[in-house]
Amino acid sequence: NRLHIKGGRVVNADCSVDADVYIENGLIVKVGKNLDVPGGTRVVDASGKLVMPGGIDTHTHMQLPFMGTFAVDDFYVGTKAAIAGGTTMIIDFVLDQKGVSLIEAYDKWRGWADPKVCCDYSFHIAVTWWSPQVKSEMAELAKNRGINSFKMFMAYKDVFMLDDSELYEVYKNCRELGALAMMHAENGHVIQHEQERMLNLGITGPEGHALCRPEDVEAEATGRAIMIANRLNCPMYIVHVMSKSSADVIVQARKQGNVVFGEPIAASLGTDGTNYWHKCWRHAAGHVMGPPLRPDPTTPGYLMDLLANGDLECTGTDNCTFNASQKALGKDNFAKIPNGVNGVEDRMSVIWEKGVASGKMDENRFVAVTSTNAAKVFNIYPQKGVIAPGSDADIIIWDAEATRTISAKTHHQAVDFNIFEGLVCHGVNSCTISRGKVVYEAEDNKFTVSGGDGKFVPRKPFCKYVYNRINKRKENYDPSKVEREPFQGQYINNTNQS
Numbered sequence: 001n002r003l004h005i006k007g008g009r010v011v012n013a014d015c016s017v018d019a020d021v022y023i024e025n026g027l028i029v030k031v032g033k034n035l036d037v038p039g040g041t042r043v044v045d046a047s048g049k050l051v052m053p054g055g056i057d058t059h060t061h062m063q064l065p066f067m068g069t070f071a072v073d074d075f076y077v078g079t080k081a082a083i084a085g086g087t088t089m090i091i092d093f094v095l096d097q098k099g100v101s102l103i104e105a106y107d108k109w110r111g112w113a114d115p116k117v118c119c120d121y122s123f124h125i126a127v128t129w130w131s132p133q134v135k136s137e138m139a140e141l142a143k144n145r146g147i148n149s150f151k152m153f154m155a156y157k158d159v160f161m162l163d164d165s166e167l168y169e170v171y172k173n174c175r176e177l178g179a180l181a182m183m184h185a186e187n188g189h190v191i192q193h194e195q196e197r198m199l200n201l202g203i204t205g206p207e208g209h210a211l212c213r214p215e216d217v218e219a220e221a222t223g224r225a226i227m228i229a230n231r232l233n234c235p236m237y238i239v240h241v242m243s244k245s246s247a248d249v250i251v252q253a254r255k256q257g258n259v260v261f262g263e264p265i266a267a268s269l270g271t272d273g274t275n276y277w278h279k280c281w282r283h284a285a286g287h288v289m290g291p292p293l294r295p296d297p298t299t300p301g302y303l304m305d306l307l308a309n310g311d312l313e314c315t316g317t318d319n320c321t322f323n324a325s326q327k328a329l330g331k332d333n334f335a336k337i338p339n340g341v342n343g344v345e346d347r348m349s350v351i352w353e354k355g356v357a358s359g360k361m362d363e364n365r366f367v368a369v370t371s372t373n374a375a376k377v378f379n380i381y382p383q384k385g386v387i388a389p390g391s392d393a394d395i396i397i398w399d400a401e402a403t404r405t406i407s408a409k410t411h412h413q414a415v416d417f418n419i420f421e422g423l424v425c426h427g428v429n430s431c432t433i434s435r436g437k438v439v440y441e442a443e444d445n446k447f448t449v450s451g452g453d454g455k456f457v458p459r460k461p462f463c464k465y466v467y468n469r470i471n472k473r474k475e476n477y478d479p480s481k482v483e484r485e486p487f488q489g490q491y492i493n494n495t496n497q498s
């Protein structure tokens, strides 16, 4: 239960220093030079390497029941792959059907995750229907079950979608509970009609998926989500930002002072939607996710620029994987292809390669967008997201000089496909420490972890990073009426009864 990381360069979001790290019982005790360490402590050599906070993936769907099947990366394989890639915490989604109790869904997902997770985890709860029961269950989750973020859908009509007036009610409740409202922003009505139109044109392949939900469909919903949230002074987090135009809406809203955060994902930063036109059906279907990747090949670079300069905040993956035989549910109809791609293992390397190796961001910004900002937004900072005394010892040792080539043949995920196949990444995770224990060493591809070693991390509402600004706005937010004398002139009676 004691670990001494020696000889490395400690990289946090604010600065980097040459320092050693001493860990006891899962917590960081000291950071500095020439540390006084008890004899017999295990030494981990980090010479020539970067010692960074483990990654936090803000968006995964392990073993999600979805579109007629289950995602193949379950909580065991998925979190094992995460730690191989340098991620030490995931935030997954409890996502059940309309009409299902949120508490029952939460218990079901905890039952799936708790015995299987190899790293720490937490949950966002999806609100897919609205009723007085849902309202009170959201309160129970926020007050007593460690949940401070709720995801809603403007797409998946008749399945997960809420209409604007339901969204209004959910946001109002989020605001009262001190929770963060998260949005899947796409116009579900338009998508449904456009799917039919594409199929009638005889377009049944994966390109139809991209054609029926172009950028505008995402950008319009992003603007609408933010507008409604702003009416209620509710903070907003846009999940899986996939397009330039949606990102632009977020940038504009932030410039206007809205409390809104944008989350690009490994997929939108690392590849593009030209793949939907690939001649191999499996390859094209392997990229199907919602919102789709964009055919404009300059999109990943554009999103990376915004992530580098602070306009976008956190990074997730939307890891939700399906094998070829499952994707084939939609072999004759793109609308039936289970939506989802990989990313949980490769996010860190993809962002290092496209962000740091390209010169767009430095190592400190890398830590901010892969870990620290997520910890701040979701209210687990400084427990997570920083290497400092008192914080959880979730640490990775990063070899910035090494390279690896991503491939489905060598990845640790269960899925038989990888959207980053062949990408050569500079920057490789060489060792993962979770709760103060070495759980993965890349050199001999060795895991020393069991399902259930990870723990559920409860998160409190009214996160200061999110709610400080919101609370200050309360006074301006509740308008007051103009005091005036009643109208004294003549008036007519309303005779129109209709």
Ligand code: URP
Pocket: 061, 184, 240, 288, 289, 290, 291, 318, 320, 339, 340, 341
């Ligand atoms: O295609 C996706 N994104 N699948 C997972 C569900 C969601 O919308 O996040």
Ligand code: ZN
Pocket: 184, 239, 240, 290, 291
């Ligand atoms: Zn979504």
Ligand code: ZN
Pocket: 189, 190, 192, 193
């Ligand atoms: Zn309609």
Ligand code: ZN
Pocket: 059, 060, 061, 240, 318
């Ligand atoms: Zn998702």
